[in-house]
Amino acid sequence: MPHAPLDLLLLPTWLVPVEPAGVVLHEHGLGIRGGRIALIAPRAEALQHAALQVLELPGRLLTPGLINAHGHAAMTLFRGLADDLPLNIWLEQHIWPAEAKWVNEQFVQDGTELAIAEQLKGGISCFSDMYFFPEMACELVHKSGIRAQISIPVLDFPIPGARDASEALRKGLGLFDDLRHHPRLSVAFGPHAPYTVSDDKLENIRVLAEELDAGIHMHVHETAFEVQQSLEQHGERPLARLARLGLLGPRFQAVHMTQIDDEDLALLVTSNSSVIHCPESNLKLASGFCPVDRLWQAGVNVAIGTDGAASNNDLDLLGETRTAALLAKAVAGSAMALNAHSALRMATLNGARALGLDQQIGSLELGKAADLTVFDLNGLAQQPVYDPVSQLLYAGGRACTEHVWVGGKQLLDGGQLTRLDEQRIIANARAWGAKIAGK
The missing domain is CATH 3.20.20.140 (Metal-dependent hydrolases)
Structure with a gap:
């Protein structure tokens, strides 16, 4: 029987699986199906798989969450x-x-x-x-x-x-x-x-x-x-x-x-x-x-x-x-x-x-939960990119974070929270700060 379509196919410039160690995959795709990683393959091969959604990520680095x-x-x-x-x-x-x-x-x-x-x-x-x-x-x-x-x-x-x-x-x-x-x-x-x-x-x-x-x-x-x-x-x-x-x-x-x-x-x-x-x-x-x-x-x-x-x-x-x-x-x-x-x-x-979760998360491997983070390395301060991991760590920062998925569910989209109300959370925090400071 043919495989069901992928729920999502991500196509970043760089993909770092973490396991095996030290590897950077250039122009590869990662497919998600049922909340799990179902495909890691070179871009051309990945595009041969049917997908309900395809997300192009030029100049981006895909890592485990x-x-x-x-x-x-x-x-x-x-x-x-x-x-x-x-x-x-x-x-x-x-x-x-x-x-x-x-x-x-x-x-x-x-x-x-x-x-x-x-x-x-x-x-x-x-x-x-x-x-x-x-x-x-x-x-x-x-x-x-x-x-x-x-x-x-x-x-x-x-x-x-x-x-x-x-x-x-x-x-x-x-x-x-x-x-x-x-x-x-x-x-x-x-x-x-x-x-x-x-x-x-x-x-x-x-x-x-x-x-x-x-x-x-x-x-x-x-x-x-x-x-x-x-x-x-x-x-x-x-x-x-x-x-x-x-x-x-x-x-x-x-x-x-x-x-x-x-x-x-x-x-x-x-x-x-x-x-x-x-x-x-x-x-x-x-x-x-x-x-x-x-x-x-x-x-x-x-x-x-x-x-x-x-x-x-x-x-x-x-x-x-x-x-x-x-x-x-x-x-x-x-x-x-x-x-x-x-x-x-x-x-x-x-x-x-x-945390006893290494069979489920922590690396980009087939069958693991799709807990993923995408970092944008297109910024001025990240140029030029020789090693995207070094660049992320030494020249990047959390402001480079663009997307986050947990179990295949997108919780951050283009830097915006998908399930949480950021302005309400800020207002609550300010109210607590005023109360604790006695203002």
Whole structure:
């Protein structure tokens, strides 16, 4: 039987599949059918296939959708609230009091919607979120069409939406059951950090994660102080403590990891845990430098995240990836460390692998979900184009983002959101800003 027509045939000047690594396909077509990638072929061959819609993309680069592997979406409403402060002062004297005063379900709804809109406009098709009222974030993800991992926040003290860790886990399990078969949503456990979650709660999370085959998303080794505090209180480094408790493994997503010694590296390698690098937040808070090239050379899966806009101050994953590439070179003392193609892999396939989604997304391969981003490289500042990936990373920016599809559904068309009302979202954010600032 002949194949049904393609739903959509994209014809970009350049197509970067990410897998295999380092490949740029010139004048190829990509076909979508039923929300999945059904064809990748040279242009002439691709045009022989019937398609309901054909989109010519001259001077454009087609890549997998970008994956923001760590953030706190609703905190976008705290963007710029407490800048240029050390992490402990920023958290304890500004962010935590603001959260206690302002965070409720409406805050999470409006802040998450703002974050989703910003991310889509920057080429992000999937994000990982860890914040309060996770059920509200799930609703926004479902409605907007984006893909996400939502982590259930767990701390030893009361948080908005949960009186204690036990209640947070109960609600999280209910959410996990409700969304078990959702095509775009996965639920993970989000113990905040080693210094805010006790051993018994961590062991409970380990058991649940094993039973449900769920991810564990956690801030780890964010600062030197955190490591020193753990040595004083537990007689071991935080990562060693987590290893002793059985949390490390392919499901474990270690966010930040700015402090890594030889023993830490060995634990990451042997456990096959992923590291999620957030360079701009770490730089802004002076938290330290994740040794990305060293991790990469050792075979550790390193993904990339923006962190929350309260500490970044944007959700620009393309900019984050550029910073990661430049910083990796400086930290390693080598201009060859983390080249542009490897950096793009961090922002796509490595992110998918960290979130346990690499069989579905992260690269342009037949059968995978059609999560795609198109970048326009026709601009003055992108000329001439020798390597489109280098040009995107080092001379482009999120303003080059033109189209985004998730599961074959177009969520950004010519830079315009197709499902979200941008002006209403801006108005809501301004209203929150005036309220929080006391104006």
